Amino acid sequence: AMREKERAVLYTGDIGRRHFEEELVLEHMRRVLRDGFEEFHLAYQPIVDRSLSIVGAEALIRWDNPALGSVSPARFIPLAESTGDIMAIGQWVLYRACKQLSLWHARGFRDLFISVNLSPPQFKLHDLAFRVAGILKSLAFEGRFLKLEVTEGVLMDHPEEAVEKMNELRAMGVKLCIDDFGTGYSSLGYLRRFPFDTLKIDRSFVVGVEDDPSLQGIVRAIIGVAGALGISTLAEGVENERQLDFLMAEGCEMFQGFYFARPVPPEEFERLLREGVRVARA
């Protein structure tokens, strides 16, 4: 059957090819879900504060498949969202990430938090808070060490429900972060309605910020508004010293990016916890 599909693709141009590739990824993904997730693992990227100490880790899913190679989450997460498979994947990520953090806490890194991405369909689950509570309870894990990242999109459809859900999570101590801020449709004023703890400045505003006055203006405005609302700021995608210098000068509170460290396996993250991140100073 695989052969036939492969041959069909040769004759059906780009759209056919895209469709075929998605089908192929989905087929493999379904098998991974059936067989206990063993091709998935989590990478962890350090989040540092203004003293460049590691204060948190963002959990990022990785998939290494013998046939497909390493499949980017940017490719398979949207597919999983469209089929509903994201529910199972998301639950797995949440549990694994919390479990890893409890291990690090037990090893003495007691203040570290974990940041976990939630897909829009996950955020929309009516029993999201209940599910999160179940994981926290099974790991004897305090909610305040968990930060959930959501994108602007999930807020727009039913803002009242979103606020209600966020308040349920906050009642358990769970922190909320707005991811990729500035790329969606919401305005700065919209932020006021939602109880976020942290705002992640999207990487697209950080790339080139060191040389571009208009980007500097945008970043300055975002940090200013977040500050006025009591929301802490985190810049994602920091890749060099000059970007960091600018963001520091503007009062940004946390940073994440290749300049400090890439997403790494847990053993490597633990080494970073012991030794600290090393940055290349010009």
Ligand code: C2E
């Ligand atoms: P995101 O949540 O905005 O995650 C940040 C992405 O930027 C990660 O890509 C990370 O590797 C990358 N990144 C970090 N620092 C830098 C940098 O300095 N430069 C550049 N160029 N990139 C940097 P990744 O791991 O490929 O993930 C892509 C997206 O896939 C994530 O964006 C998130 O939306 C989604 N994703 C990843 N893991 C999960 C997951 O477990 N659940 C869900 N729902 N989504 C996930």
Ligand code: MG
């Ligand atoms: Mg994220």
Ligand code: MG
């Ligand atoms: Mg992000």
Ligand code: MG
């Ligand atoms: Mg992003």
